[in-house]
Amino acid sequence: MSAERRRPGALLAELGVHALLLGAVAFALYPVLWVVALALSPGDAPEASILPIPTAPSLRHFEAVVTTTSSEGVWLFGRQLANSVITAVATSVTAIVIATPAAYALARFDFVGARSGTKALLASQMFPGVAAAIPLYLLLNALSLLDTRSGLVLVYATSAVPFAIFQLKSAFEGIPRDLEEAAMVDGATRFGAFVRVVLPAARPALAITALFAFMTAWNEFILAATFLSSEDMYTLPIVLQRYMGEYDAQWGAFAAGSILVSVPVMALFYALQRNLVGGLTSGGVKG
Amino acid sequence: MASLTLSGVEKRLGGQPILRGIDLAAQDGELVVLVGPSGCGKSTLLRTIAGLELPDAGTVKIGARDVTHLAPRDRDVAMVFQSYALYPHLSVRENLAFGLKLRGESKAVIEERVREVAAMLGLGALLDRYPREMSGGQRQRVAMGRAIARRPQLFLFDEPLSNLDAALRSEVRVEIKKLHADLGATMVYVTHDQVEAMTLADRLVVLRAGDVEQAGPPLEVYRRPASRFVASFMGSPSMNFVEAAVEDGALVAEGLRLPVPAGRDVARRALVGIRPHDVALADGEGALAMDVEVVEAMGFEAYAHGSVGGRPFVARLEGERAQAVEVGQRLALDVAPGAVHLFDPETERALE
Numbered sequence: 067m068s069a070e071r072r073r074p075g076a077l078l079a080e081l082g083v084h085a086l087l088l089g090a091v092a093f094a095l096y097p098v099l100w101v102v103a104l105a106l107s108p109g110d111a112p113e114a115s116i117l118p119i120p121t122a123p124s125l126r127h128f129e130a131v132v133t134t135t136s137s138e139g140v141w142l143f144g145r146q147l148a149n150s151v152i153t154a155v156a157t158s159v160t161a162i163v164i165a166t167p168a169a170y171a172l173a174r175f176d177f178v179g180a181r182s183g184t185k186a187l188l189a190s191q192m193f194p195g196v197a198a199a200i201p202l203y204l205l206l207n208a209l210s211l212l213d214t215r216s217g218l219v220l221v222y223a224t225s226a227v228p229f230a231i232f233q234l235k236s237a238f239e240g241i242p243r244d245l246e247e248a249a250m251v252d253g254a255t256r257f258g259a260f261v262r263v264v265l266p267a268a269r270p271a272l273a274i275t276a277l278f279a280f281m282t283a284w285n286e287f288i289l290a291a292t293f294l295s296s297e298d299m300y301t302l303p304i305v306l307q308r309y310m311g312e313y314d315a316q317w318g319a320f321a322a323g324s325i326l327v328s329v330p331v332m333a334l335f336y337a338l339q340r341n342l343v344g345g346l347t348s349g350g351v352k353g
Numbered sequence: 354m355a356s357l358t359l360s361g362v363e364k365r366l367g368g369q370p371i372l373r374g375i376d377l378a379a380q381d382g383e384l385v386v387l388v389g390p391s392g393c394g395k396s397t398l399l400r401t402i403a404g405l406e407l408p409d410a411g412t413v414k415i416g417a418r419d420v421t422h423l424a425p426r427d428r429d430v431a432m433v434f435q436s437y438a439l440y441p442h443l444s445v446r447e448n449l450a451f452g453l454k455l456r457g458e459s460k461a462v463i464e465e466r467v468r469e470v471a472a473m474l475g476l477g478a479l480l481d482r483y484p485r486e487m488s489g490g491q492r493q494r495v496a497m498g499r500a501i502a503r504r505p506q507l508f509l510f511d512e513p514l515s516n517l518d519a520a521l522r523s524e525v526r527v528e529i530k531k532l533h534a535d536l537g538a539t540m541v542y543v544t545h546d547q548v549e550a551m552t553l554a555d556r557l558v559v560l561r562a563g564d565v566e567q568a569g570p571p572l573e574v575y576r577r578p579a580s581r582f583v584a585s586f587m588g589s590p591s592m593n594f595v596e597a598a599v600e601d602g603a604l605v606a607e608g609l610r611l612p613v614p615a616g617r618d619v620a621r622r623a624l625v626g627i628r629p630h631d632v633a634l635a636d637g638e639g640a641l642a643m644d645v646e647v648v649e650a651m652g653f654e655a656y657a658h659g660s661v662g663g664r665p666f667v668a669r670l671e672g673e674r675a676q677a678v679e680v681g682q683r684l685a686l687d688v689a690p691g692a693v694h695l696f697d698p699e700t701e702r703a704l705e
Contacts (some may be wrong), residue, residue, distance in 0.1 A: 248432065
């Protein structure tokens with residue numbers, strides 16, 4: 067390999083590959099950089115320049131977004147951030163708590179309804195959530211859960227749970243039965259084997275599934291906009307959208323808000339990347 | 354340690370009978386090897402002993418305890434899996450301690466046992482490693498260590514060497530034999546490898562299609578196979594078979610003429626079994642006439658592959674003359690006295 071690398075032709079090819087990759091990176095990053103530039107620019111309209119470099123950087127928009135308060139003096143941004151965090155975390159926790167045992171049962175036990183149940187779950191994934199917006203609205207209304215975080219979590223869970231079941235089912239199927247059987251022979255109950263051996267081995271999948279449920283809820287807009295009506299119940303995507311009013315667009319605030327919304331997800335990805343790499347089960351069985 | 358008694362164990366999976374009424378006993382401290390081709394039910398039988406499968410009929414007793422319906426964890430057995438089944442998220446130390454911890458042993462006891470087992474198996478330097486950081490041989494050792502640390506009543510081995518390379522396999526085989534002697538433990542060992550079966554077993558149990566075909570000390574099984582199946586399964590290369598008629602006190606077939614061994618009850622026809630190493634080049638006409646098709650010269654010995662009366666036949670030949678054997682030659686072979694096995698051509702059971 068190293069001998070080949072010294073040949074001029076190979077060097078040229080490598081340069082070409084890197085140039086191509088750099089181009090792809092620029093292509094992917096350009097819009098993001100634009101948003102950053104917009105957020106840092108003092109004005110409210112996009113600057114008419116090709117390079118996304120703010121002329122006079124300022125944090126004015128961030129300040130404006132973060133310090134938004136209602137007419138009654140309630141710190142709105144704080145409430146809305148809390149709404150988003152609570153909704154997303156609750157969705158994620160609900161999905162994992164319900165899906166983990168369900169997925170394990172579907173992966174390991176053969177029972178009446180296992181197959182048709184799996185198919186039904188799959189079918190539920192085929193419909194876009196919006197298609198159910200009106201019936202869900204009526205249901206939530208009947209349950210007096212409109213304009214509440216619990217109502218929103220309930221709605222998000224209806225799509226997060228089946229998805230999580232699918233993810234985790236295949237993860238559990240990938241864990242050799244031998245591991246559980248070894249634990250059971252070693253003195254564990256079936257539940258003990260599940261908790262002590264299967265769950266740790268499935269940790270990467272659990273992390274990814276939880277993260278995915280979190281992100282879906284965190285980013286969701288249409289259903290939130292349909293079911294939430296009071297400003298202090300809004301989640302952040304609705305807040306963002308509100309900066310793009312009918313008559314004026316607060317581009318700066320919108321950009322600053324987008325960055326603030328993206329940061330937690332990025333941080334989560336960073337924190338979980340060790341798990342995302344996976345491979346934790348490797349080495350447990352076989353040579 | 355304890356004995357193991359199985360009686361009338363039956364198991365069906367998906368309507369197919371896997372075990373058809375197995376009776377089996379292992380005495381205290383005995384190493385019993387279950388051997389047979391794949392699909393004979395040997396692994397299912399082992400899993401039934403472990404409690405990972407429940408029998409449809411019959412009983413499993415460990416010592417005086419009837420464990421037929423007990424959960425695996427209440428049977429006090431330890432199992433070494435073919436895949437090793439090491440807990441991937443635990444270090445070697447934690448893997449070894451896992452079963453002890455679950456049984457609520459004190460920290461001091463656990464530490465002591467782990468150290469003891471690590472010393473016994475040479476795992477001292479690996480205690481803080483994770484399974485993924487070890488070679489196949491090392492993992493195999495940890496899997497055995499995990500079983501030993503438990504000090505169970507009964508050890509179960511499910512083809513523990515089949516994922517190792519040949520050199521390592523024979524090394525670990527000797528080690529298991531030594532461990533058995535040191536621990537004096539009752540062990541049930543499943544394999545399809547006849548070398549493992551012969552070398553390890555105190556008692557060999559040959560299984561076929563869910564039934565015990567023959568059980569006994571390995572040498573006895575080898576010397577006096579109860580059926581054609583056992584005869585051809587044990588021994589390498591496999592035993593040769595030629596169907597012969599009985600005429601005037603002699604077994605006769607094309608290319609074969611042998612006196613009927615004394616004391617054997619042979620009616621009109623018999624399946625004659627001769628092991629490849631029980632023949633030698635004859636000086637005169639010989640009892641067998643073999644047409645040579647392939648010769649494998651191994652130095653001191655040579656394997657001649659060919660046919661006797663149109664039936665495939667393998668002969669292991671020794672000495673100077675063996676090196677001169679050529680393809681296309683017709684060999685005259687003698688059969689060692691007492692080395693002729695006879696089987697009923699219909700039932701394929703040995704004729705006594």
